[in-house]
Amino acid sequence: MNPLVANPPVATPFFFYLLSGIMIIGGILVITRKNAVHSAIALITALLAQAGLYLMLYAPFVAGVQIILYAGGIMVLFLFVIMLISIERTMKERQFNKQWLVGIAAAAALGGLFISVYAKGKSLFPEGHPLYPEAQNTQAIGALLFDSRTGMYMFAFEIASLLLLVAIIGAVVMAKKRI
Amino acid sequence: MNSSLLQSIVDYVQSYLSSNQTPGVAGNWFWATVYVLLVFAGVSVGVICMNWLERKILAHMQVRLGPMRVGPHGLLQPIADALKLLLKEDIIPAEADALVFWIAPFIVDLAAFTVFIVVPFGPAHAVTDMNIGILFMLGVSSLSVLGIVTAGWASNSHYPLIGALRSSAQMVSYEVAMGLAVVSAIMMTSLSAEGGTLSMIGIVQRQQEQQVWFVFKFFPLGLVAFAIFAIAMIAETNRAPFDLPEAESELTAGFHTEYSGFRWSLFFLAEYAAMMAVSSIAVTLWLGGWLRPFPNALHGATWDLIFSFFPGLTFLFLGGLCFFNASRMPKHPFFKIQTMGLAAFGAVLGLIGLVLFVPGIRERVQDIFWFTAKVAAFMYLYIWYRGTFPRYRFDQLMKVGWKVLLPTGLALLILTAVVAMRTEVWAEVVVPMWLGFADLLRRIF
Numbered sequence: 033m034n035p036l037v038a039n040p041p042v043a044t045p046f047f048f049y050l051l052s053g054i055m056i057i058g059g060i061l062v063i064t065r066k067n068a069v070h071s072a073i074a075l076i077t078a079l080l081a082q083a084g085l086y087l088m089l090y091a092p093f094v095a096g097v098q099i100i101l102y103a104g105g106i107m108v109l110f111l112f113v114i115m116l117i118s119i120e121r122t123m124k125e126r127q128f129n130k131q132w133l134v135g136i137a138a139a140a141a142l143g144g145l146f147i148s149v150y151a152k153g154k155s156l157f158p159e160g161h162p163l164y165p166e167a168q169n170t171q172a173i174g175a176l177l178f179d180s181r182t183g184m185y186m187f188a189f190e191i192a193s194l195l196l197l198v199a200i201i202g203a204v205v206m207a208k209k210r211i
Numbered sequence: 212m213n214s215s216l217l218q219s220i221v222d223y224v225q226s227y228l229s230s231n232q233t234p235g236v237a238g239n240w241f242w243a244t245v246y247v248l249l250v251f252a253g254v255s256v257g258v259i260c261m262n263w264l265e266r267k268i269l270a271h272m273q274v275r276l277g278p279m280r281v282g283p284h285g286l287l288q289p290i291a292d293a294l295k296l297l298l299k300e301d302i303i304p305a306e307a308d309a310l311v312f313w314i315a316p317f318i319v320d321l322a323a324f325t326v327f328i329v330v331p332f333g334p335a336h337a338v339t340d341m342n343i344g345i346l347f348m349l350g351v352s353s354l355s356v357l358g359i360v361t362a363g364w365a366s367n368s369h370y371p372l373i374g375a376l377r378s379s380a381q382m383v384s385y386e387v388a389m390g391l392a393v394v395s396a397i398m399m400t401s402l403s404a405e406g407g408t409l410s411m412i413g414i415v416q417r418q419q420e421q422q423v424w425f426v427f428k429f430f431p432l433g434l435v436a437f438a439i440f441a442i443a444m445i446a447e448t449n450r451a452p453f454d455l456p457e458a459e460s461e462l463t464a465g466f467h468t469e470y471s472g473f474r475w476s477l478f479f480l481a482e483y484a485a486m487m488a489v490s491s492i493a494v495t496l497w498l499g500g501w502l503r504p505f506p507n508a509l510h511g512a513t514w515d516l517i518f519s520f521f522p523g524l525t526f527l528f529l530g531g532l533c534f535f536n537a538s539r540m541p542k543h544p545f546f547k548i549q550t551m552g553l554a555a556f557g558a559v560l561g562l563i564g565l566v567l568f569v570p571g572i573r574e575r576v577q578d579i580f581w582f583t584a585k586v587a588a589f590m591y592l593y594i595w596y597r598g599t600f601p602r603y604r605f606d607q608l609m610k611v612g613w614k615v616l617l618p619t620g621l622a623l624l625i626l627t628a629v630v631a632m633r634t635e636v637w638a639e640v641v642v643p644m645w646l647g648f649a650d651l652l653r654r655i656f
Contacts, residue, residue: 067308069361070310073361092341092343093346095343096347096350099347099350099351099354103350103354103357104357104386105383108356108357108360108382108383111364111379112380170342170346170409171407180639
């Protein structure tokens, strides 16, 4: 039993395989659907299943942010754009290009990685790294970002927000001819 | 063997009752299921009541009678409506994307009802208490826009598509201002000894500790945050005066124009459930959740006793209202059954009121009562707005969202942060920073 949680988690393998299965099926549907809106809905399903996986890893804050930002924010804008595209034309277009060589190489590399991870198993992942209990996850992230003593990621955080600001200004400049 | 199994089940069920926690935190499956069903039933009954109340109150505001035919004072109108909707033909337009058209109402309903698992009706009266409670509520309720967008797109028709586009633009815009208002309330929770929290139950407990509802804290900062949220939440739920996604005069019925029968009623259900959900966020963050009014000015055992009579008195009052109106019913024999039905309904309400006076029940129910009463006040406000304000034009709506609420929210956030800053932070961070800045200036010039 994990000493970090008051109640031991229930049916962990079941939920892990369920969520992973939903994610994989969603991912496959994203690239195989011809209709872009169907792809987007499949992607949202996959992203929500991922949020569930974060919850299983005792990272509720990351899960919440995943739902708000990706499923709620970004995907809505995706759908917004996709809806304005003519579906008839995209249905006629060829969906896959014939890059067999690159495809086989990439698949082999990824497959090799998976097999090696599966073979080595547990030794790859450190056992005793500090894990925050569920009730302190949000506070711990806040302390890592903003605390005056432990806030070691503040600079990276601010730089990332600056990057977003640049993107916003770029969008405004491109959209508005006269400012 | 069989009796020991039964005994262990009984023990499991009873073990929760002594723990003063929500079933989700206590990890009790049985009570979690019971609470989920209770909350679901309660919200559904609330939607039915709202259906009747909205039509009745709007009618009275417009000097009409409203529904009067089905049952006394139209009390059975919602049931008649529900039956009518269930019996109607379920139409899927020929050119529609059938799968997405089919899924969309369920997305909206799932999003609207899922948020209720963290709504705190009392210190132990919630399905569960999450560390990220308010984040979860905002995130999941923002998913409902997906359902609206897909519904509008899948209908493959012009009005629904325009309605869906308007809806998504509106909800994405107002979410920003809403988030800023929420963050300022969260900041206020961090002033307590245990530090800040995002948990819904924790937020109310912080208000109890600080002995102030956050709407009155740092006057007028809390009030402004509350006002921003109260405006943004109407836009989030697509209600009048921000009901552009379903503006009748322009778009027929907006995103659900092509929906009929049961599927349409799912949208209706989700709209009212979402209204209750955002109202309960506002109540939890700013109006002290389940706490009764005036816990400081009117404290002590006597006042506690007096306030604990309110749930029972409310039901007695409603029952009395029914009897009064039963006595005013027309004396014609045609109305005999209706008069008897109204009197029986009043008797049931009065009986519930009497049960709520029993000491054990009285203590357990009063936090649920105060929470529900505050949410009910918001639901009345929704109807009042609809009866009062004319609909905004779309550019006006965007102007309010981006040019008024967002800058106000940002200024509010900064002001709250400055006012709420702890003294040691001033001494350790802010003052040295400005001293360093002054030093830098001195060296340059």
